[in-house]
Amino acid sequence: MTPETSDPESMLRLSVERVTALNTDDLQAICEAADHAIIDGGGFGWIAPPGRAALERYFKGVLLVPERELFICRLDKTVVGSAQLVRPPRNNEAQAFAAQLMHAFVAPYARGHGLARELTLRVEEAARALGYHSLNLDVRESQQPAITLYESLGYIRWGVHPAYARVGGRTVRGVFYYKLLQPGGRIG
Numbered sequence: 001m002t003p004e005t006s007d008p009e010s011m012l013r014l015s016v017e018r019v020t021a022l023n024t025d026d027l028q029a030i031c032e033a034a035d036h037a038i039i040d041g042g043g044f045g046w047i048a049p050p051g052r053a054a055l056e057r058y059f060k061g062v063l064l065v066p067e068r069e070l071f072i073c074r075l076d077k078t079v080v081g082s083a084q085l086v087r088p089p090r091n092n093e094a095q096a097f098a099a100q101l102m103h104a105f106v107a108p109y110a111r112g113h114g115l116a117r118e119l120t121l122r123v124e125e126a127a128r129a130l131g132y133h134s135l136n137l138d139v140r141e142s143q144q145p146a147i148t149l150y151e152s153l154g155y156i157r158w159g160v161h162p163a164y165a166r167v168g169g170r171t172v173r174g175v176f177y178y179k180l181l182q183p184g185g186r187i188g
Contacts, residue, residue, distance in 0.1 A: 014113055016073045016122045022059060029079035030072060031055040033107035037081070042143055044103035047167055071122055073106060073115040081106035081115060085123045087130070098134040098178075099127045104146070116149055124153075128181045135181055140165055141173040155179045 022030065035049045049055075062070050062084060069085040083104035088095050101123050106116045127135050137155065139146045141164070151157070155177035164174025 012113060013076050014074070014115060014118070016071060016115070016118045018069055018071050018122070018126060019063075020070075021063065022072075022079075026072070026079050027056060027059060030059055030082060033080045033082075033110070034059075034105065036107040036109060037105040040108045041167075042105050042146065044105055069126060071119060071126070073110075073119045075110045075113060075115065080110035081119060083119045083123050085126050087132075097132060098136055099130070099132040101127075101135055101137040104137075111145075116146070117153070120149065120153060124179070124181060133180060133182045134178050136176070136178045138164075138174050138176045140167070141175055142167065147175060150177050153179070 019026075031052055034044075034055050035052075037044075038046045038049045050058075059070070059082075062068050067087040067089060069087075071083045071085065072079045073081045081104075084102045086100040086102050088098065088100075101120065104116070104119060104123075106119070124135055137150065138161075139150070141147075141160070156179065157175060157177055159176040161174040161176065163171050165172045
């Protein structure tokens with residue numbers, strides 16, 4: 001990833017990486033970023049922040065699940081977002097060619113630097129390297145910036161779920177996407 005400006009005084013350090021552990025500072029930063037993303041309406045399932053202890057347990061738990069890979073993004077060395085690459089369970093041979101991009105977010109205070117795009121591309125790269133042919137994702141219809149990003153990266157909308165989530169007492173539709181990852185853009 002490259003900085004957004006060539007002025008050395010104002011260069012931001014942007015990075016995306018796969019992690020297998022979170023130190024105390026990174027755990028605190030990812031929980032803080034998640035709190036802000038949840039409050040802003042992009043809380044990967046949560047509508048209200050569940051509290052710091054719950055978020056810490058959640059992210060520690062993600063690292064323990066063999067089928068999940070956690071990717072984090074940093075702005076000036078501070079974790080400001082994450083995404084997960086989720087592999088299908090071993091007993092799902094019929095869908096073993098497809099992985100899922102889940103729970104992607106960048107904190108509102110860190111947006112506008114291309115981190116969400118780079119995070120998505122890194123998850124795609126990892127899925128491709130693991131031999132997956134397709135990457136699936138779904139998002140609330142209310143998350144328009146995410147929809148715009150995914151569509152700009154070539155994700156294909158294949159469906160809409162009319163009763164996907166309940167937010168603020170109203171039903172929100174969900175939008176489902178896929179992207180073919182292998183050369184030639186076809187399965188198998």
